[in-house]
Each structure stands twice: as structure tokens, then as C-alpha cells.
Amino acid sequence: MSDYTDHFKETISTxxxxxxxxxxxxxxxxxxxxxxxxxxxxxxxxxxxTVRMRLFHARRRLRRILEQEGVTRSMxxxxxxxxxxxxxxxxxTPQEESPLSDSQGxxxxxxxxxxxxxxxxxxxxxxxxxxxxxxxxxxxDPIIAxxxxxxxxxxxxxxxxxxxxxxxRGYWGFWKAVGLQTVIGQIVGRILGLFKIN
Amino acid sequence: xxxxxxSIPRLSAKEALILQMLIASGEMYGLQMVEExxxxxxxxxxxxxxxxxxxxxxxxSRQEDRRSEAIGLPRRLYRPKAHGVRVYGAWERLAxxxxxxxxx
Numbered sequence: 001m002s003d004y005t006d007h008f009k010e011t012i013s014t015x016x017x018x019x020x021x022x023x024x025x026x027x028x029x030x031x032x033x034x035x036x037x038x039x040x041x042x043x044x045x046x047x048x049x050t051v052r053m054r055l056f057h058a059r060r061r062l063r064r065i066l067e068q069e070g071v072t073r074s075m076x077x078x079x080x081x082x083x084x085x086x087x088x089x090x091x092x093t094p095q096e097e098s099p100l101s102d103s104q105g106x107x108x109x110x111x112x113x114x115x116x117x118x119x120x121x122x123x124x125x126x127x128x129x130x131x132x133x134x135x136x137x138x139x140x141d142p143i144i145a146x147x148x149x150x151x152x153x154x155x156x157x158x159x160x161x162x163x164x165x166x167x168x169r170g171y172w173g174f175w176k177a178v179g180l181q182t183v184i185g186q187i188v189g190r191i192l193g194l195f196k197i198n
Numbered sequence: 199x200x201x202x203x204x205s206i207p208r209l210s211a212k213e214a215l216i217l218q219m220l221i222a223s224g225e226m227y228g229l230q231m232v233e234e235x236x237x238x239x240x241x242x243x244x245x246x247x248x249x250x251x252x253x254x255x256x257x258x259s260r261q262e263d264r265r266s267e268a269i270g271l272p273r274r275l276y277r278p279k280a281h282g283v284r285v286y287g288a289w290e291r292l293a294x295x296x297x298x299x300x301x302x
Contacts, residue, residue, distance in 0.1 A: 138249040138259070141271050146229045146241065148270030173242030180246045 015065040023058035026051055119151055119167045120144040120174070127178060139181060143174050209289045212239060212247050213256070217286040220257060220278040227262075227273050248276060256282030 029040045041048040147170030154163040179185040232239045261272040
């Protein structure tokens with residue numbers, strides 16, 4: 001996993017160095033600081049339309065550089081599988097052609113690697129409404145960690161379909177654990193266990 | 199022997215399997231146990247079981263060490279506690295004597 005990640009990051013930063021300063025600026029502000037196009041426009045003193053236009057050209061340029069560097073399309077596209085959960089997933093890769101999704105007012109540099117957010121990085125917050133931090137750390141976080149680990153591993157091998165499956169299965173396991181952690185869930189689990197279902 | 203029967207903590211089949219694997223290999227990831235259990239443990243439920251076992255004092259867990267720039271949440275590593283090893287030993291002896299044809 002880390003080999004892939006390191007290689008991926010190195011390729012991206014090499015590609016970024018080859019961009020023009022204007023292009024690099026918008027890419028870095030968008031993906032590394034997670035700012036909206038109007039935030040960036042205010043910072044750079046240009047209109048939001050110009051920011052989006054620059055971003056469009058910068059992404060196209062970046063894609064060509066990455067393709068020359070041997071980053072395959074499927075490798076990058078596989079990080080764009082639509083999320084299986086209803087929670088928002090801000091995680092555009094530099095490859096994405098869709099209009100820039102606005103970040104959700106989150107502080108910049110929150111994550112050590114905003115370039116590639118694996119699935120489930122927000123779902124954990126949901127369970128804190130119902131369960132203690134301790135339960136979250138002991139039961140739910142490990143499930144998400146496994147999901148992310150397998151997801152990134154599958155992407156590293158270029159197995160897009162497998163990454164998608166890992167994601168769906170991961171969320172299923174997660175909700176199953178949420179149900180099981182309740183008292184009623186325990187009783188149902190025992191009953192199902194008697195019949196060797198489960 | 200049967201006088202002590204009530205005082206021996208009961209282990210469920212899953213708990214016994216987890217302890218057996220942990221005693222054999224020292225420290226394992228949850229997912230690793232699921233993979234090595236040949237379908238006896240499920241990935242969605244294993245952490246619920248592990249959490250309960252930790253509460254009962256059978257095992258301890260810690261987050262894996264990793265570099266700060268690694269992507270995703272850190273995974274958890276589990277290792278048996280002395281109490282867990284003792285309970286498993288007792289459970290195994292009991293099972294061997296009480297259940298005809300019980301193979302470890």
C-alpha cells in the first residue's frame with residue numbers, strides 16, 4: 001500500500017512542478033487547502049469564473065503530464081467510483097472533469113493527504129451521535145480502517161472493480177456492526193447464530 | 199473437576215477461535231483473523247466480538263505504528279492478555295474432557 005501511495009504522491013508532485021505557476025497555484029489552493037473557487041478568487045484577486053477556467057486548463061495539462069509519466073487512466077478513475085453512502089464525500093482527484101465541488105467549510109490541511117481520500121473518512125462522525133468515542137475507536141474505526149486499507153490496496157493493483165466491491169462490502173459491514181452493537185442487535189445476532197445464519 | 203465448572207468463564211466458539219489464533223501468532227489485525235478463520239469470523243462483526251473480549255480482559259489492543267503521511271485510519275492490533283490465555287487453557291482442557299471427539 002505505502003509503495004503505491006509513495007509512488008503516486010511522487011508522480012503527482014513531479015507533475016505539479018511542471019505546471020505553469022498560475023496553474024499550480026489554483027491546483028494547490030483547490031486540492032491542498034480545499035478552498036472554494038470564490039475563496040481562491042478572493043485570494044488571487046481574480047474572478048471565480050477565471051479560477052474555474054484556470055482550474056479546467058490546469059487539470060487538463062496535469063492529466064497529460066501524468067499520462068506521460070505512466071499514470072494510467074484507470075488508476076486515477078478508480079478513485080471516482082460514486083460513493084455508496086448518502087454522506088457527502090469531498091475527494092476530487094486532479095483527474096476529475098466535473099465542476100469543482102465546494103469544500104464544506106472544513107479547516108485547511110485537516111488531512112495529511114487531501115490528494116486521495118479513501119472511502120468512509122466521514123462516516124465515522126455519524127456514529128458519535130449514538131455511541132461513545134470509545135466504542136467508535138474500538139468497533140467502528142477498525143472497520144473503516146480495513147475498508148480503506150483494502151480499497152487502497154485494490155487501487156494500487158489497478159483493480160477498479162475490486163475497489164468498488166470493497167467499498168460496498170465495507171459499508172455493509174459497518175452498518176451491520178452499528179446494528180449489532182445495540183442490545184436488540186445482540187439478541188437478534190444470538191438468534192441468528194443459533195440457526196448458523198450470520 | 200466439575201465443581202469448578204461454574205467458575206470457569208464460558209467462551210463462545212468465536213471467542214475461543216480468536217484466542218486460539220492470537221495465542222498461536224502473538225499479535226494480529228482483526229482482518230487477518232477474519233481471513234485465517236476460514237469463514238468462522240465475519241468482517242462486520244469481528245470488532246464487536248473483539249471489543250467485548252477486551253472488556254472482559256481477555257485481550258488488549260493498540261493502534262498500529264505508522265508514518266504520519268499514510269492515508270486512511272490506522273488499523274488496530276490485538277494481542278492476548280495473561281487472563282485470556284488462562285481462560286483459553288481452562289476452556290480447552292474442559293472441552294477435551296467433556297466433549298467426546300473434541301479436537302483442538
